Amino acid sequence: MSDTAVYLPGGTVSHRLKWNHSPNGAGSEALCGRTAWPGYWYGTGSQDEEEKAASLPLCVACAAIIRHRAGGVP
Incomplete structure (x- = not known):
């Protein structure tokens, strides 16, 4: 199951x-x-x-966890 992309009102990044x-x-x-x-x-x-959630850059901390789940930094 995949994580859901979301953001906060006025936010500049998306989270999962x-x-x-x-x-x-x-x-x-x-x-x-x-x-x-x-x-x-x-x-x-x-x-x-x-579309807005998909267009915002991903939160750095969320991205680090996703990379960790995938086996590390490529």
């Missing part, structure tokens, strides 16, 4: 939610440990949100 966390939960953690609390994640509510 843990596979078992819902983007509709304010307390849902991204791979880096960030939550949207007290707000909510954006990125799954409409086509525009999905």
